[in-house]
Amino acid sequence: MSKKELKGVKEIARRAGxxxxxxxxxxxxxxxxxxxxxxxxxxIIEELDYQPNLMASRLASGKILRLAALIPSVSEETNxxxxxxxxxxxxxxxxxxxxxxxxxxxFDPNSxxxxxxxxxxxxxxxxxxxxxxxxxxxxxSELAAKCDKIKLTYLFIDSxxxxxxNLSYIGPPLxxxxxxxxxxxxxxxxxxRKVLVVNISKxxxxxxxxQIEAGFRSYFKDFKLENEIVRIDIxxxxxxxxxxxxxxxxxxxxxIEAVFVTNxxxxxxxxxxxxxHKKDIPLIGYDYLKENVYYLNExxxxxxxxxxxxxxxxxxxxxxxxxxxxxxxxxxxxxxPIDIVTRENQEFYTN
Numbered sequence: 001m002s003k004k005e006l007k008g009v010k011e012i013a014r015r016a017g018x019x020x021x022x023x024x025x026x027x028x029x030x031x032x033x034x035x036x037x038x039x040x041x042x043x044i045i046e047e048l049d050y051q052p053n054l055m056a057s058r059l060a061s062g063k064i065l066r067l068a069a070l071i072p073s074v075s076e077e078t079n080x081x082x083x084x085x086x087x088x089x090x091x092x093x094x095x096x097x098x099x100x101x102x103x104x105x106x107f108d109p110n111s112x113x114x115x116x117x118x119x120x121x122x123x124x125x126x127x128x129x130x131x132x133x134x135x136x137x138x139x140x141s142e143l144a145a146k147c148d149k150i151k152l153t154y155l156f157i158d159s160x161x162x163x164x165x166n167l168s169y170i171g172p173p174l175x176x177x178x179x180x181x182x183x184x185x186x187x188x189x190x191x192x193r194k195v196l197v198v199n200i201s202k203x204x205x206x207x208x209x210x211q212i213e214a215g216f217r218s219y220f221k222d223f224k225l226e227n228e229i230v231r232i233d234i235x236x237x238x239x240x241x242x243x244x245x246x247x248x249x250x251x252x253x254x255x256i257e258a259v260f261v262t263n264x265x266x267x268x269x270x271x272x273x274x275x276x277h278k279k280d281i282p283l284i285g286y287d288y289l290k291e292n293v294y295y296l297n298e299x300x301x302x303x304x305x306x307x308x309x310x311x312x313x314x315x316x317x318x319x320x321x322x323x324x325x326x327x328x329x330x331x332x333x334x335x336x337p338i339d340i341v342t343r344e345n346q347e348f349y350t351n
Contacts, residue, residue, distance in 0.1 A: 008050050015044045065100045067320055068122045069131040069313075070143075071157075072109035077237055080264045080287055080309065081109070081133070083351040084157060087313025088131070095321055102317060103127070110202050110237060112136045119143040123150070129320035130154040131313075134161050136203050155319060157312045159208040160333075167323060170315050172307035173335045174208050178215025178262070180338055181284050184303045185258050186219075188282040192226045193257035196249065200234045200242060200265040209262045216260060230256065242268040243275070250276070261285035266304070270295035288341055288351050296343050304341040310351040312336060 013023045018037060025033050026041045033041075069088050072081045085104070092102045105122045108114035116139050122130065123146055130147060134140035134156050144164045147154045153167050160169040185195065197216060199209050217229060230253055234245045246269065250256060259281060261269050266285020273281055274295070284303045285292065295301045315334065322328040341349050 008048070012041060012044050012048065012050060016041050063099060065098075065129070065321070065325060066125070066127045067100065067102045067129045067131070067317065068105060068125060068127040069102060069316070070105045070107065070115075070119055070122060071131070071133040071313075072135060073106035075109055078109075078264055078289060078291070080289055083288075083309035084133070084313035084316075087310040087315070088317055089313075090310075091314045091317035091321075095317070098325070100321060100325075107135075109135055112139055112202075115139050116142075119146075123147075123152075127152065129324050131316040131320065132156050132166075134159050137161060137207065140164075153320065153324060155316060157316045158307075158309065159206070161207055168319055168330050168332055168334055170312050170319065170334045171208075171336055172338060174211035175215035175218070177305060177307070177338050178212035178217075179219045180215075180340075181212070181260055181305055182216045182219030184305075184340065185260055185282055185284050186223075186225065188302065189225075189227065189258055191257060193255040194228045194230050194253050195220075196253070196256045196259045197229055197231045198234065198246075198259060198261045198269055199231070199263070200237055200261065200268060201263060202235055202237065212262045216262075227257075237265065237268075239268050239271060243272045246272045247276075250278075256281070258282040259284075263287075264289055264292065266301060267291035267295055270298075270300040274298070274300050288346075288349060293346055296341070296346055299343065302342075304346075306339040306341055306349070306351065307336045308339070308351060 009020055009023050013020045018041065022033055022037065023041055026038050071084060074082045088102060103125065105118040107118040115136050119139070130152055132140060132143065132154055140161055141164065144154065144166065148165050155166050155168040155170065158171045160171060197213055201209060220227060220229065230249065232245060232249050234242055259269060264287035266283065267289065269285065270283060273279060273283060279300055283301050285301060286305050288304060288306045292301060292304055296304055319330055323330050
């Protein structure tokens with residue numbers, strides 16, 4: 001017990017006319033105190049707005065807080081999830097001493113079945129809190145319903161799904177991010193020619209990508225820009241499939257002047273533009289990945305929009321911890337900053 005805390009306990013004991021040991025029993029909800037004395041002490045605690053050292057109390061109780069994280073594994077196609085995982089592990093290292101453990105359940109980002117299997121597996125683990133990266137809409141909604149049924153506290157990172165009982169969403173303001181993407185893209189538009197929006201994902205009906213695209217289109221509408229916006233959804237995420245679909249869309253639409261990619265797979269589009277000798281077409285996408293940075297430095301990608309993925313993982317763990325252990329109130333939507341990374345500043349940027 002710290003000196004400050006001891007002083008508070010002494011004051012409570014003095015006012016109640018009891019020993020420090022009696023106050024300690026009440027603070028830790030132990031037996032051996034009459035109902036009348038307990039009520040008197042609790043009233044004084046409320047009057048003084050006394051806050052006990054919850055960390056010390058938790059350590060003394062020996063109770064373990066068990067958290068779980070359901071996030072994609074790092075794949076050969078993209079290492080985006082390396083950053084959130086790093087943030088989760090950084091938070092774990094800071095609060096492990098307070099009796100907190102975190103178990104990671106990694107799923108294949110291209111497999112609904114993998115997501116479902118890992119979700120079912122973690123539900124058997126009797127966890128106190130859960131971080132979810134909601135890569136698949138239906139499967140996440142199903143998992144959320146199961147969490148609600150067993151009263152398992154959960155939150156979302158990176159992507160959001162509306163209408164759920166999640167404790168919080170920690171990630172980018174999606175609509176505004178897409179709006180900014182459109183503004184950046186118009187810096188190099190020279191005519192009223194077509195703009196291509198590319199969504200490379202197994203999950204085409206993804207709330208996040210749809211919100212980003214909605215923001216993108218809203219910018220053109222608000223500023224009465226007459227460029228036709230062409231959208232292509234590419235469900236096969238390997239480069240050969242991406243190149244095949246882009247070859248087709250550029251053949252059908254000869255006058256595409258700029259390209260906006262709604263997620264971190266912008267490097268696949270950059271590689272296609274480079275190999276197709278279309279390096280002069282403005283290109284914007286997401287996330288500070290080594291593959292994306294390479295094409296940024298080569299001048300193929302104009303801007304990368306980044307949302308602090310490592311901080312999302314870190315904040316996800318700390319939010320659960322503060323709510324479940326410290327009983328802090330939590331913001332329903334905790335938005336990450338929208339960072340713009342260019343060839344000129346990328347060397348100094350960190351996720």
